[in-house]
Amino acid sequence: MKIGLMVNEGPYTHQASDTAWQFARAALAAGHQISRVFFYHDGVNNGTRLTEPPQDDRNVVSRWSTLAEEHQIDLVVCVAAALRRGIKDENLAKGFRISGLGQLADAGIKADRLVVFGD
Amino acid sequence: MKIGLMVNEGPYTHQASDTAWQFARAALAAGHQISRVFFYHDGVNNGTRLTEPPQDDRNVVSRWSTLAEEHQIDLVVCVAAALRRGIKDENLAKGFRISGLGQLADAGIKADRLVVFGD
Amino acid sequence: MEEEQKSGGKIKKFMFLNRKAPYGTVYALESLEVVLITATFDQDVSVVFMDDGVYELAKGQNTKAVEIKNFSPAYRALDGYDVEKLYVERESLDARGLTEADLVVAVEVLSAAEMGRLMAEQDVVLSS
Amino acid sequence: MEEEQKSGGKIKKFMFLNRKAPYGTVYALESLEVVLITATFDQDVSVVFMDDGVYELAKGQNTKAVEIKNFSPAYRALDGYDVEKLYVERESLDARGLTEADLVVAVEVLSAAEMGRLMAEQDVVLSS
Amino acid sequence: MLHIVNKSPYEKNALESCLRVAEAGSAVLLTEDGVYAAVRGGSAAEKLLKAAESLKLYALAPDVQARGMAERMIDGVTLVDYTGFVELVTTHPVNLSWL
Amino acid sequence: MLHIVNKSPYEKNALESCLRVAEAGSAVLLTEDGVYAAVRGGSAAEKLLKAAESLKLYALAPDVQARGMAERMIDGVTLVDYTGFVELVTTHPVNLSWL
Numbered sequence: 190m191k192i193g194l195m196v197n198e199g200p201y202t203h204q205a206s207d208t209a210w211q212f213a214r215a216a217l218a219a220g221h222q223i224s225r226v227f228f229y230h231d232g233v234n235n236g237t238r239l240t241e242p243p244q245d246d247r248n249v250v251s252r253w254s255t256l257a258e259e260h261q262i263d264l265v266v267c268v269a270a271a272l273r274r275g276i277k278d279e280n281l282a283k284g285f286r287i288s289g290l291g292q293l294a295d296a297g298i299k300a301d302r303l304v305v306f307g308d
Numbered sequence: 309m310k311i312g313l314m315v316n317e318g319p320y321t322h323q324a325s326d327t328a329w330q331f332a333r334a335a336l337a338a339g340h341q342i343s344r345v346f347f348y349h350d351g352v353n354n355g356t357r358l359t360e361p362p363q364d365d366r367n368v369v370s371r372w373s374t375l376a377e378e379h380q381i382d383l384v385v386c387v388a389a390a391l392r393r394g395i396k397d398e399n400l401a402k403g404f405r406i407s408g409l410g411q412l413a414d415a416g417i418k419a420d421r422l423v424v425f426g427d
Numbered sequence: 428m429e430e431e432q433k434s435g436g437k438i439k440k441f442m443f444l445n446r447k448a449p450y451g452t453v454y455a456l457e458s459l460e461v462v463l464i465t466a467t468f469d470q471d472v473s474v475v476f477m478d479d480g481v482y483e484l485a486k487g488q489n490t491k492a493v494e495i496k497n498f499s500p501a502y503r504a505l506d507g508y509d510v511e512k513l514y515v516e517r518e519s520l521d522a523r524g525l526t527e528a529d530l531v532v533a534v535e536v537l538s539a540a541e542m543g544r545l546m547a548e549q550d551v552v553l554s555s
Numbered sequence: 556m557e558e559e560q561k562s563g564g565k566i567k568k569f570m571f572l573n574r575k576a577p578y579g580t581v582y583a584l585e586s587l588e589v590v591l592i593t594a595t596f597d598q599d600v601s602v603v604f605m606d607d608g609v610y611e612l613a614k615g616q617n618t619k620a621v622e623i624k625n626f627s628p629a630y631r632a633l634d635g636y637d638v639e640k641l642y643v644e645r646e647s648l649d650a651r652g653l654t655e656a657d658l659v660v661a662v663e664v665l666s667a668a669e670m671g672r673l674m675a676e677q678d679v680v681l682s683s
Numbered sequence: 684m685l686h687i688v689n690k691s692p693y694e695k696n697a698l699e700s701c702l703r704v705a706e707a708g709s710a711v712l713l714t715e716d717g718v719y720a721a722v723r724g725g726s727a728a729e730k731l732l733k734a735a736e737s738l739k740l741y742a743l744a745p746d747v748q749a750r751g752m753a754e755r756m757i758d759g760v761t762l763v764d765y766t767g768f769v770e771l772v773t774t775h776p777v778n779l780s781w782l
Numbered sequence: 783m784l785h786i787v788n789k790s791p792y793e794k795n796a797l798e799s800c801l802r803v804a805e806a807g808s809a810v811l812l813t814e815d816g817v818y819a820a821v822r823g824g825s826a827a828e829k830l831l832k833a834a835e836s837l838k839l840y841a842l843a844p845d846v847q848a849r850g851m852a853e854r855m856i857d858g859v860t861l862v863d864y865t866g867f868v869e870l871v872t873t874h875p876v877n878l879s880w881l
Contacts, residue, residue, distance in 0.1 A: 202581050211621070212867055215867065230454060231321050237393070243391075269460060273319070273320045273359060275360075298436070302877065303551050304871055321453050323689075327689070331769060366494055388585075408592070413589075416567065417596060417598065424681060446881070451715045477799065478795060479693055485750060488748075491748070518802065525724075539802045540803070551876070552878040574697075576849070578848050605704075607792055607815070610849060610850075613849060615851075646703065650824065651792065652822060678777060680779040694795055
């Protein structure tokens with residue numbers, strides 16, 4: 190099945206991004222396709238390449254980058270939400286791209302399921 | 309009176325930063341001193357110089373920078389919280405500095421009042 | 428049909444669920460932006476206001492003193508985007524002492540049970 | 556006194572109010588970090604757990620499957636920082652079906668009214 | 684003591700917890716989404732009115748106006764502007780934000 | 783239909799609203815802080831047990847374990863792992879996250 194995800198909260202602050210990543214990994218392992226992950230609201234903060242969590246903690250941002258590379262997942266950061274919060278190409282992490290809200294509607298139309306992770 | 313502020317949420321996402329700024333401005337107008345504003349949790353996101361809100365919206369980050377310049381307010385972004393969220397010197401806005409949590413304890417000790425703004 | 432060309436298939440039922448008050452957080456504003464964009468994709472769009480989401484539609488909002496943009500007039504513009512299915516849950520209005528007359532747009536008021544049925548008929552439900 | 560030298564004046568009463576569950580949000584963890592730092596300033600520190608904050612102290616936390624660091628053992632380290640005043644509100648425990656025996660550290664259980672009195676005696680109350 | 688509540692009583696438990704512990708004679712300031720607690724006809728307003736007998740209630744006028752509730756506030760709640768917010772903080776020895 | 787609730791019922795109104803509108807026969811998955819609703823002896827668990835008569839209840843085991851509640855869950859709630867979460871999403875035509 191083709192599954193799209195929407196992530197509405199930033200890394201660490203809320204568990205939403207963790208749960209979404211765990212969900213994506215399990216879906217891929219079960220043979221499903223993650224067609225797109227759309228980052229909205231504070232979710233755009235998952236796309237910063239500048240995070241540096243403590244050594245004994247998980248790296249939420251690089252986990253997304255790695256998963257996207259291994260499975261060709263389209264990680265889209267909403268441009269309007271990103272501008273409000275200071276996420277731009279200059280601090281964008283590997284594997285993410287900045288695009289419009291239409292990419293969320295498109296994911297909803299083309300995927301078999303859309304799951305929202307937020308606060 | 310010397311008043312310290314703690315801001316726990318990022319710009320736009322939550323009204324906390326707006327209310328804190330309005331409070332600071334009113335306190336200064338009433339003759340009080342804002343000894344320090346300490347940005348913690350997602351509040352560190354107030355310190356990014358990369359925000360670009362819509363033209364018809366307020367600029368939360370630059371408002372803080374301006375107020376700090378006009379009234380010599382110490383705007384401190386917590387280093388541990390900032391590293392988790394990707395705020396560093398390279399994307400730090402004017403008038404903010406990055407320092408340790410001790411600056412919050414110090415503000416609580418030295419100020420006559422400490423007010424917390426969060427979610 | 429143009430709809431089919433743009434969406435590449437059948438028209439889907441999209442519901443946008445609004446449960447947050449305006450201004451205290453940005454969810455209400457940014458969710459409205461999603462509705463306006465999705466409306467251009469020629470899908471079957473419903474917008475639901477329940478819990479504190481009903482406050483988004485309250486008349487008389489004046490944001491001058493908080494210096495945040497008042498976006499409540501934009502709900503009246505939804506009609507121009509062909510977004511005509513606006514639903515409000517009756518229980519949410521009642522608990523808050525509000526009535527339809529207090530809202531900036533005409534809505535259809537549904538009971539909780541009717542709302543549950545409407546949700547189950549959707550293809551996609553977006554919330555924030 | 557050393558305290559007076561470091562703080563530049565009288566010792567203040569600091570209360571840290573924890574009302575959020577762990578893991579769902581980062582507030583509990585980051586608030587604990589504030590307590591540990593403030594403890595080094597030789598102030599009079601109280602730490603309060605009420606509402607969902609009592610869950611921070613629940614025994615048996617195992618975060619292996621969520622892959623987030625389990626920080627509940629750190630509450631047992633507070634004693635080593637001379638943070639010995641830990642308070643839990645009885646009403647919060649009761650509503651959640653928890654008792655003192657379910658918590659990882661020894662605490663003093665206060666009623667809501669006693670908690671209110673304790674709060675009013677503070678110089679600074681930090682919450683998040 | 685000054686208690687500050689910025690949460691809607693319909694969404695979160697902050698006001699309920701505040702009213703449970705606040706000592707008689709304390710001040711409670713409603714800000715941001717917290718002001719909805721004082722809207723006439725709401726189920727939260729009834730609870731607040733009971734509390735009003737022993738507490739001094741305030742609401743931040745800019746937040747009340749922003750939300751379109753200026754004509755709908757219950758009696759017994761004093762409206763203050765940001766200057767009044769500052770005065771409440773400076774005239775009470777300690778304040779607590781119920782986040 | 784699948785309802786997903788990730789909020790503590792003691793802090794927020796998400797579960798209450800979900801249970802108010804969910805049709806009989808729907809599935810409700812508790813995740814993150816939502817799992818506290820199913821802890822034995824809690825006041826929220828009583829409400830959930832009433833709802834359990836007409837709904838299928840699930841809780842995300844990794845979140846239950848993280849919070850130390852593995853031995854405290856009420857009967858009538860099926861524990862699932864992330865793979866089970868995916869299955870719930872794929873086997874229900876539509877899902878709703880109560881944020």
